[in-house]
Amino acid sequence: MIEKALKGNRSYWIWTLFLGALVASGLSAYYQQRWLGLTVTGMGREASWGLYTAQFTFLVGVAASAVMVTLLHQKELTKTVIIALFMAASATLMSILFAVADMGKPDRLLNIIFYTNPRSLVFWDLLFLSGYLATTLTAGWAMLGAEKKGVPPPAWVKSLLNLSIPLAVGIFFATAFLYGGLPDLSLWVTGVLALRFIASAFAAGMALLILVTLIVKKTKGLDTGKEAREKLAMVATYAGVANVLLLGVQFFTTFYGNAPLLWFSLIAGVVSVAILLIPASRKSQQWLVAACTALVLSVWVDKSAGLLIGGELFPAPLGSIVTYAPTSTEMFVVAGIWSFGSLLFTALLKVVVAVKAEHRG
Amino acid sequence: MMNEQRREFIKKTALGVFVGLGAASGLVPAFSLEKTALPVWDEKPVPGKIRWGMLIDTRKCKEGCQQCVAACHHEHNVPAFKNRREEIRWIWKNSYKNVFPTADNAGASKEIQSRTFLSLCNHCADSPCTQICPTGATFKRWDGIVEIDYHRCIGCRFCMPACPYGSLSFNWQDPRTAIVDPVTAYPTREQGVVEKCNFCSDRLIKGLQPACVEVCPEQALVFGDLNDPASDIRVLLESNVTMQRKPELGTKPSVFYII
């Protein structure tokens, strides 16, 4: 089936070449980082986490929320499931790549398995993520293969999907408490952080999925259905409301109010939720696109800014507020990994579209 | 004095009979929450089990003196990066506000608040750094020392924000270029791993005191077994009012301060 990703029109090739170029520049930036060390990033002794960790957090959330589509068990969503699975797989792969890009000794990555520390949430998180990548990719591919042959998917696909759900839940909890469990944070902050991680993940994940299905519809004429998008929009709305409420709480209880980027996140979040709550605007495609874009941006900015201003979310151990600014090397690596994931996702979507078209024809 | 201490070190084996807490019940005065309560060093009173600890008498520590810092950093090939972002430190001096940010400031005089205080890894009995480390590269030894295996560390840096005292440093670049006067007795590190104070486990094994303790001209630092009621450090802990850093976090630091 994969050969279907190798046939495409002009815009498809321009898009893939564009992504390929970004991947190449990301690789060269990463080569520099491997050679000279993480000194080429903007991170330092007090802001020891930066853009990479922010992307990791964002993508983990998007990935883990995607599979929940299978939980909704709605007839209208059957066409969306494969796309959701491939989005989950691509996002998971990117999140793992970001975790690796952030390591000082990536060549020793397997030490996590050779010298397991079962008390470490980092270990569990990476374990769940790898399992999740394998299950979503395999299940999606098998479902697609079955569709190509015009037969129902084999029974083991169902078991894989059932396995991916507890894995996603595990990812949610491991990640949420990974950050929440830092000893300097109060129990209250820990709880709000963990809840908000989950709420924002669903909001951004569903919104992104809606956008992807709209892009597929626009460029390839494959429509997964308006009803499906409405279902997803409903989940995104609930999650978005919970997220802005919890974010609002943090404005009152922490220094969040001092950070302009977090204000942007809050306002974008409120606006998008408002659009989604009004039936008239929710039903209009333009407004839906606007709301989903704003929601994704709101969450992405919050994940990044929350880290960038280190002093609040991750109180620098000595109580000082540390400023961190990513370097261009870091940004090239970030763009490279995003492009790699998008390239994979594009190719997978291309196969999906081709198979469905064949089936229809 | 020195010989006696050495002897105490070398014979430090199964002698630590735990005497119970009654002996030192006068230790905790009521005026500040930060003062050390006894159970903090009584991790698990296993007879004969050593738990190394340090007591810093900050009244004796001279303002401006850097001898312990220099000795430690020389002994362990700690690179001297000048820029704050990449600085590597095992032991260093810092302001009262930074060392005891959660302490009851009302109880501390102007004089105290203007001094600087030594900070180093606390070798916590309940250490968040070892808990979060996915590879066990940061691990707790049988004698309470929290040690790092430089060959196992993958450089994920999760331990850094996990430590509430900022005790860990990361090698953002190759440290070997910045080691002023390298020694051969202790390994150098590679780019991409974390490092911190090891309570001189490399010297203890030779029966020596930690470098900082040995070099301090004021004898402001006392090192010993917290589980041995007869050790100098225990005697001093029981006859003085002492503090730990951020005791409210429950990390059970093994480093104590007389203010």
Ligand code: SF4
């Ligand atoms: S002071 Fe920090 S690095 Fe040292 S044992 Fe405690 S938590 Fe770990």
Ligand code: SF4
């Ligand atoms: S940086 Fe090294 S010591 Fe710290 S948590 Fe990661 S593997 Fe463990």
